[in-house]
Amino acid sequence: EAQVTQNPRYLITVTGKKLTVTCSQNMNHEYMSWYRQDPGLGLRQIYYSMNVEVTDKGDVPEGYKVSRKEKRNFPLILESPSPNQTSLYFCASSQGPAGGWYFGPGTRLTVT
Amino acid sequence: KQEVTQIPAALSVPEGENLVLNCSFTDSAIYNLQWFRQDPGKGLTSLLLIQSSQREQTSGRLNASLDKSSGRSTLYIAASQPGDSATYLCAVCPSGQGSRLTFGEGTQLTVNP
Numbered sequence: 001e002a003q004v005t006q007n008p009r010y011l012i013t014v015t016g017k018k019l020t021v022t023c024s025q026n027m028n029h030e031y032m033s034w035y036r037q038d039p040g041l042g043l044r045q046i047y048y049s050m051n052v053e054v055t056d057k058g059d060v061p062e063g064y065k066v067s068r069k070e071k072r073n074f075p076l077i078l079e080s081p082s083p084n085q086t087s088l089y090f091c092a093s094s095q096g097p098a099g100g101w102y103f104g105p106g107t108r109l110t111v112t
Numbered sequence: 113k114q115e116v117t118q119i120p121a122a123l124s125v126p127e128g129e130n131l132v133l134n135c136s137f138t139d140s141a142i143y144n145l146q147w148f149r150q151d152p153g154k155g156l157t158s159l160l161l162i163q164s165s166q167r168e169q170t171s172g173r174l175n176a177s178l179d180k181s182s183g184r185s186t187l188y189i190a191a192s193q194p195g196d197s198a199t200y201l202c203a204v205c206p207s208g209q210g211s212r213l214t215f216g217e218g219t220q221l222t223v224n225p
Contacts, residue, residue: 031211043201043215050211058212090155097143097210100161101203106154 002027004104006091012110013081021076021107023091029102031094032074033058034066036087037106043090049074081111114139114206118216125192126224133187133219135202140180143205146213147176147187150199159200160187164207192223 004025013019025032033048035058045058049068063085065077074093078085091104115138125131135145144163148156160169160176162185168177175188189196199220203213 033211033213042217043203043213045212048211056211088153092156092213094210097205097207098163100144100146100158101205101213102158103148103156108153 002102004091004093004102006089006104006107008107009105010108012112014112015082016080018077018079019081019109020078021089021091021109023074023076023104024072025074025091025093025102026072027093027095027102028071029093029095029099030071031096031099032068033092033094033101034064034074034076035090035092036060037090038087046076046089078109081109083111085109086111114142114204114214116202116204116214116216118200118202118219120219121217122220122222124222124224127192127194129192129223130188130190131192131221133189133200133202133221135185135187135216137183137185137204137214139206140183141207142180143207143210145176145178145185145202145204147174147185148201148203150201150218152199156201189221192221194223194225196223197221 034046047066049055089107147159162178173190199218202216
């Protein structure tokens with residue numbers, strides 16, 4: 001089954017404790033991206049990648065890091081989480097501009 | 113900068129009604145437009161993808177149209193059911209920015225039995 005998986009699905013952590021949210025896709029897609037969703041602000045892009053070792057900032061990259069060492073994986077790293085990073089996070093992948101985007105199930109992160 | 117607007121923000125209808133959700137975007141230079149469904153606290157499920165060269169796409173009771181020149185898309189849901197209750201999101205993929213989607217705020221649909 002074609003899918004994007006994220007782990008963990010739910011995470012409660014404390015300010016400053018480094019964490020990683022994993023994302024994996026099994027569709028051999030070139031493009032991958034991270035979004036966060038907040039009430040009243042909608043979905044905003046954090047980072048994206050158009051290929052292995054190629055990543056770039058989206059609209060709200062501050063406080064986040066990513067890496068793309070393998071085509072299928074695109075982890076999101078919060079090196080020093082803060083309460084304003086409490087949000088619902090989505091990973092997505094696509095075969096390219098003409099292809100549609102597939103979204104993962106989301107990771108609900110709470111930073112206290 | 114591309115902006116996407118969805119009207120109405122919320123809609124409540126009785127079961128069986130046909131309904132239309134609206135999406136407008138400010139820049140007609142797009143690769144495609146995609147409609148998603150999101151259940152509360154859940155992920156985004158793709159419903160329909162319309163390429164910029166297409167006028168409409170259909171899947172079951174859903175029909176999406178695209179008028180790129182006027183910057184508008186509609187999602188038509190026929191014979192609505194309580195299971196259709198969800199938030200519907202419209203997103204465009206801007207030309208030259210194939211790595212991103214720009215989303216609207218969504219329409220929260222409630223279908224009452």
